[in-house]
Amino acid sequence: MFQVRIHGRGGQGVVTAAELLSLAAFEEGRHAQAFPSFGSERTGAPVVAFCRIDDHEIRTREPVSEPDALIIQDPTLLHQVDLFGGLRPDGYVLINSVRSFDELGLGQWVGGFRHERLLTVPASDIAREHVGQARPNAALLGGLAAFTGIVSVDSVLVAIRARFPERLAAGNAAAAEACFAFVEREIEAPAHA
């Protein structure tokens, strides 16, 4: 089972991101369970959503406490929420930021994790360019596809097109592809290492 935890703020499409990831996994014939951890949500408040992916039926209903991958949609949460809590030692971390881990002051937090599995991507910039607003969820899923291979970018695109009306789908699909390409380049020649 592969478990993803997505952190962000109300209005950034965190819940939708988990839903899209589950749709992408479903598209590949896999079992997927996506669900939010609701609070009294309001715009800007910390929001968490989860997605589990497996080859057989997923029965557990508990929140994901030991994720295999973390998506952090808003780096300003870093000093407010226990973002890395329970992350597996070989887990992936994808942060939406134009800065590197060191520039974000995260060296001490992520020292124990595998360096090549930590990455920052300018997903808000990518979203602004392709969607016209700084909603980084779809872009980050493209990034996750490149980074972890847990789903293909094509499945992410199918999910986006199934979920959004046509114009919004086109922008988000373009953002996901752009972020996918960005992460592929980063993996080949890590600039933030």
Added chain:
Amino acid sequence: MLEQLEGSRAVARTVAMCRPEVIPAYPISPQTHIVEALSAMVKDGELSPCEFVNVESEYAAMSVAIGASATGARTYTATASQGLLYMAEALYNASGLGLPIVMTIANRAIGAPINIWNDHSDSMSQRDSGWIQLYVESNQEAVDMHVLAFRLAEELSLPVMVCMDGFILTHAYERIDLPSAQQVDGFLPAYEPRQVLDPAEPVTIGAMVGPEAFMEVKYLAHVKQLQALELIPELSAELTRTLGREQHGLMREYRCEDAETIVVALGSVLGTIEDAIDELRERGVRIGAIGIKAFRPFPLEALRGAIGQATRVVVIEKALALGIGGIVAQNVRNAIAPSSAQVCTVIAGLGGRPITTSSLCGLFEDAVADRLGAMTFLDLNTELVERELERTRSARRSGPHAENMLRDVGAIAAGPV
């Protein structure tokens, strides 16, 4: 066809296939997505003929449902938490008048303190309202159970609540095999009311009944509800054939064959319980689970048979009856002879507290080692409770518990600090 769907949407689409003719509803989390989706289907003409009535409260929702059902319309609504409490008076009228309304409960805690998250306090509070209560474990079961609920309600002329865990199920996206319209139509014939308000053939329903017959009317209501114990397994078997998918009737047994310890629970926690049971089974522990699907009427005999020779029963329940403890456990004790198995009550998951596989494994290990007391609160933060008790002892006006404890755990509370 398999689809990846949100639980609420899957339920809404299934309810639409059941062709309700009137849906009076008032939104409340976590039920809102269901009636929102249905109202959109009515507006689009996708669900027709159907009248969606935007009412001003849950009290009105159930009152309109009663009126609609009495005129012979297939009637559906949904609610949760305080909304269900607000309906309480009308709930008894719906069941007392024998109106086959189907209602989804998106289970949520009851305040104070206000809490929007899941537990079973809401539907458990109405367990004796005369409604049949069905509890589902997954969104697939929620879908199938709604189809069964309409048929059951209309066969018996009794209202049915389908209880599904709020957020945990209603807001979860998972793989669901929705029935086809043909399958639903094949299983659920057009509504043929057992009683109907019709100006052409006037009757009165809802007359005042005095001491001369009240007991007898109530006795018959009890007998009628008990008929569901026969009918639910029959309809389950038929629905299994219709959908090609196993339906579980009154209850589902999981690895109970040689179990010395049996866990009893309702709702979505059963999935997590099954994972924990697999872990213990791998270590050779003889443990199994029973998921109760029909809580009202309560399947006394079937449960007695399923518990069989087990010596320990651990009841995990998401509601707390203040002043006594477990509600489900009391019912389970009625099902088994007092001398046979020991019944332990475990209160868990109140107000959305996660119930984890690891906590359950620890709990079950305690149970099989006979370390579990008669009453346990799973993952209770006793330190937090002790600190508040100490405050209460040290000052007469020590402040409200909820706000004090929120401050202790570092969450933000209103009021002076």
